[in-house]
Structures are given as structure tokens and as C-alpha cells.
Amino acid sequence: MKIKNSENISFWYDPDKRAIIYQIGTALFVAFIAWYxxxxxxxxxxxxxxxxGFGFLNKEASFEIGESLIEYSAADxxxxxxxxxxxxxxxxxxxGILLTVxxxxxxxxxxxxxxxxxNKCAAGYIELFQDIPVLLQLFFWYAFFYEMLPSPRQALNPFxxxxxxxxxLIFGIPAAHPVYKYMALxxxxxxxxIFFIKRWAKxxxxxxxxxxxxxxxxxxxxLGFPFACWLAGGSPTQMSVPVLTGFNFKGGMAVSPEFAALLLGLVLYTAxxxxxxxxxxxxxxxKGQTEAAMAIGLKPGQLLNLIILPQALRVIIPPLTSQLLNLTKNSSLAVAIGYPDFVSVxxxxxxxxxxxxxxxMLIMIVYLFFSLSTSAFMNWYNKKTKLVER
Structure with a gap:
């Protein structure tokens, strides 16, 4: 039986041409729905x-925000x-992502x-925290800080x-000094x-x-570079220690109950x-990989670092990406316990x-940015760790 050339096939019987028409029709239908x-x-x-419009962004906010990493007032x-x-x-x-990993x-x-x-303690932890909804865990930790902990005058002071x-949580921190900027650098x-040394070592x-x-x-x-900068900068040792004045502490650094409850809930749940x-x-x-590594005399640390983790990462990274994305999106539950995250503001x-x-729309854009950024980094790392055929 003689097969006809594709050029002689009728337009409506050519699957490639039909596919183009269907795609154009679908795009026009979606555009019409969006316009409507x-x-x-x-x-x-x-x-x-x-x-x-977004002209309201230039108006005065007229409300305070309890926690801020930058200077802010109601007049902003x-x-x-x-x-x-x-x-x-x-x-x-x-x-949260760092602690969760x-x-x-x-x-x-x-x-x-x-x-x-x-083994059983780890299994018990996993079963317990997986089975309790994350919102309930946030409520629990929020109540723990406000209902179960004492007032500042009777604050727990382990050391x-x-x-x-x-x-x-209030704790002392080093007093401001110019040398700390150079230590961070x-x-x-x-x-x-370390990045270049690792490439050379490989x-x-x-x-x-x-x-x-x-x-x-x-x-x-x-550890050595910051310590050398600290020595070169005069070895400052002055500390900003929290002191109880009235009904609250002054000095040091404070982690608010809302932030601590949110962080604990997200980390313990996602972990x-x-x-x-x-x-x-x-x-x-x-298991043959492990047995072969042990047969040639590799130590347990070398076995984990050189044999198990490099192969396991190729399986771990894709589902790990999903869990990290869930942590970021679950942070929007902060509004339930009063933490001023983007959704709350x-x-x-x-x-x-x-x-x-x-x-x-702004909330959608912000969380889309967080999700795409996390996915892009994890996809880059996944591509970097994939098995390269020779």
C-alpha cells in the first residue's frame, strides 16, 4: 500500500497543523476570559x-509595626x-530553611x-510533628511564650x-565596634x-x-580570618548586656515571642x-556501595561524605525543594500569631x-518571588550534583 507524502495530506488531517490551530484558539479563549x-x-x-492603581504606596501608612529590620515609623x-x-x-x-535542613x-x-x-526517638519525633497541623503548632508555641513563661521580673536566667x-528570648551581644564590619567581610x-580551594581539591x-x-x-x-581581624582591631570585649529596667529589659538583643513561635513551629514541622x-x-x-567502601578501608566519615551523600543527594534534592517551598509559603500563617510578615502588613x-x-496582587508577586528564587537555587544545585556520564 502506497503512503502519501505529508505535503499532499489535507490541512485538517495534518496533526501538526491542527495542533497549531488548537493552540491559537486556546490562547484567544484565555485572552478573552482575562479581558472579560x-x-x-x-x-x-x-x-x-x-x-x-498603586498610587496608595506613596501615601502615609499611619500604623506602627512591632518588629522591623529597618527604621520605620507610622509617618512613613x-x-x-x-x-x-x-x-x-x-x-x-x-x-527557617537553614535550621530545617x-x-x-x-x-x-x-x-x-x-x-x-x-532510632525510636527520631521515629517518635517524626510521627508526632507530621501529624499535628502546622497552625496548631504555631498556636502552641505562641501560648507557651505568653502563658507558660514568667514575666520579665521573674525571667528564667540559666546563665x-x-x-x-x-x-x-533576651541575650547579650557584643557592643557596637567598627572591627565587626571587617570581621563580616x-x-x-x-x-x-573555600569555593576555589574545593574546586582545586576535587x-x-x-x-x-x-x-x-x-x-x-x-x-x-x-574561624581564623574573623579572629585575625578581631586581634588586629584591638580585641574589643565590651558587651551589651540586657538589664531589667521597670517592666522590661534594655540592652542586648531580643527575639520576640511571635518570631520565636513562628520559627519554632515552621522548623519543627517541616524538619x-x-x-x-x-x-x-x-x-x-x-548496600553494595557501602560494603565496597568498607572493604577498601574507608572510615565512617569518608563513607558518608564520599560515597553515600553524593549519591543520596540526587534523590533528596527534588522532594527537599518542595518542603523548603512549603516552609516559605507556610510563613504566611504568621498573621495568626501577630508576627508582622508581608501578609500581615x-x-x-x-x-x-x-x-x-x-x-x-502584591502578596502573590512576593510569594512567587520567594518560590521561584528557592526553586532556582535548588535546581542549580540539583544540576550541579547530577551524575555526569563520561
Missing amino acids: LVSNTMTNLANQNIAT RYLKALSVGFLNTLLVSFI VLGTFLGIARLSKNWLV GGLFLCNRG SILLAAVL KRQDATGEIFPIIKVSFLLV AFVAEVVRAGIQAVS AGTAINQTGQAIEGV
């Missing part, structure tokens, strides 16, 4: 004399108020321990300079050097088989899921200005 919704919304807003504009909320969300998400990795490894007590009360310099190991003690060298650089991801990734590595702005559409 936008047009209908604008008409209704105009009929109700509700202003539209809505744009700055939203910036405060953005930075607060960024802070709790960044710290550390705690989740530890629990995942402990879940595979041959020690019965360690000098550290106080725990219903105003949060020295840590960044150490990180850059090439050296591939060529000679010799293992360079990169972890020890990294600790030495990260339980990360632990299972880590456990599954480690168990995905064939934007909600106050919406209530005062009536710009609901613009406010919700």
Missing part, C-alpha cells in the same frame, strides 16, 4: 467609586511598610541508627546575660577562598586520588518531612486603603 474579568472588575470598581509610606513586611518574611524564611538531616540519619533508643520570659572572603583528587581535608581547612578559614526525605535518599543507595494596608486587588 478585568473589564468587568474595572467597571464594578468605577461604579462603586473605588480607586485603583505604605511602600516602606510593605518593605518591612517583606524583610520580616525573608528573615524567618531564610533562618540541619535538623531534618540529623533526624533522617538518626532514623537509620542501629541504636534502638536513637549570665541570657533571659527567657514572656517578652521573648573576612567571613565572605573565607567563603570565596581536581587534585581526580588526578591523584589523594583526599584534601577540605572540611578542616574550611573551619580554620571561617519532620525533611527527615523522611533524607532517610529515603540514604536508603536508595545500594499587606492586610493592614488593604483594610486602611480598600485597595484589595492591588494588595492581594
Whole structure:
């Protein structure tokens, strides 16, 4: 039977051409729906004399924010108020991700321990925190700080300079000094050097088989550079220690109950899921790999660092990305316990200005930015750790 040339096939019977028509039709339909919704919304807003646009961002906010990483007052504009909320969300998400990865990795490894007590404690933690909704955990930790902890006058003082009360965690910090700025820069310099040393050590190991003690060298650089700057800057030792004056503490640094409750709730909840991801990734590595490594005399630390983790990471990273995204999005529950994150600040702005559409749109854009940034970094790391065929 003779098959006709594709050029002689009728237009409607050519699947490639039909696909183009279907895609154009779908795009036009979506564009029509979008136009209808936008047009209908604008008409209704105009009929109700509700202003539209983002001009309200330049108006005076007229409300205070309890916690801020930058200077802020009620006389500032809505744009700055939203910036405060953005930075607060960024802070709790960044710290939460770091603590979650550390705690989740530890629990995942402990879940595979041959020690019965360690194994069962890790399993109990995972089952407990996975089964309790994160919002309830936030309420619990919020109540813990405000209802179960004493007032500042009866604050718990486990050791000098550290106080725990219903105003949060208050602790001493080094007094302001110019040398600390250079110490922070020295840590960044150490990180850059570690990056290049790690690349050189990998090439050296591939060529000679010799293992360079990169972890020890990294600790030495990260601790040594700031210490050298501290010595060169006169070795300042003055501390800003919290002192009880009236009904609260002055001096030092305070972590508010709202921030502490939010951070604890997010970290403890998400770490339980990360632990299972880590456990599954480690168990995905064939036992033959472990037995072969032990047969050639690798130490337990080398076995974990050189054999198990590099292979397990390829399984761990994709689901880990999802859990980190969940942590970032769950931070929007901060409004339930009074922490001024972006959703809380934007909600106050919406209530005062009536710009609901613009406010919700800003919330969507901010969380889209956080999600895409986290995904981009994790996808880059996943690509970096993938198995490269030779």
C-alpha cells in the first residue's frame, strides 16, 4: 500500500497543523476570559467609586509595626511598610530553611541508627510533628511564650546575660565596634577562598586520588580570618548586656515571642518531612556501595561524605525543594500569631486603603518571588550534583 507524502495530506488531517490551530484558539479563549474579568472588575470598581492603581504606596501608612529590620515609623509610606513586611518574611524564611535542613538531616540519619533508643526517638519525633497541623503548632508555641513563661521580673536566667520570659528570648551581644564590619567581610572572603580551594581539591583528587581535608581547612578559614581581624582591631570585649529596667529589659538583643513561635513551629514541622526525605535518599543507595567502601578501608566519615551523600543527594534534592517551598509559603500563617510578615502588613494596608486587588496582587508577586528564587537555587544545585556520564 502506497503512503502519501505529508505535503499532499489535507490541512485538517495534518496533526501538526491542527495542533497549531488548537493552540491559537486556546490562547484567544484565555485572552478573552482575562479581558472579560478585568473589564468587568474595572467597571464594578468605577461604579462603586473605588480607586485603583498603586498610587496608595506613596501615601502615609499611619500604623506602627512591632518588629522591623529597618527604621520605620507610622509617618512613613505604605511602600516602606510593605518593605518591612517583606524583610520580616525573608528573615524567618531564610533562618527557617537553614535550621530545617540541619535538623531534618540529623533526624533522617538518626532514623537509620542501629541504636534502638536513637532510632525510636527520631521515629517518635517524626510521627508526632507530621501529624499535628502546622497552625496548631504555631498556636502552641505562641501560648507557651505568653502563658507558660514568667514575666520579665521573674525571667528564667540559666546563665549570665541570657533571659527567657514572656517578652521573648533576651541575650547579650557584643557592643557596637567598627572591627565587626571587617570581621563580616573576612567571613565572605573565607567563603570565596573555600569555593576555589574545593574546586582545586576535587581536581587534585581526580588526578591523584589523594583526599584534601577540605572540611578542616574550611573551619580554620571561617574561624581564623574573623579572629585575625578581631586581634588586629584591638580585641574589643565590651558587651551589651540586657538589664531589667521597670517592666522590661534594655540592652542586648531580643527575639520576640511571635518570631520565636513562628520559627519554632515552621522548623519543627517541616524538619519532620525533611527527615523522611533524607532517610529515603540514604536508603536508595545500594548496600553494595557501602560494603565496597568498607572493604577498601574507608572510615565512617569518608563513607558518608564520599560515597553515600553524593549519591543520596540526587534523590533528596527534588522532594527537599518542595518542603523548603512549603516552609516559605507556610510563613504566611504568621498573621495568626501577630508576627508582622508581608501578609500581615499587606492586610493592614488593604483594610486602611480598600485597595484589595492591588494588595492581594502584591502578596502573590512576593510569594512567587520567594518560590521561584528557592526553586532556582535548588535546581542549580540539583544540576550541579547530577551524575555526569563520561
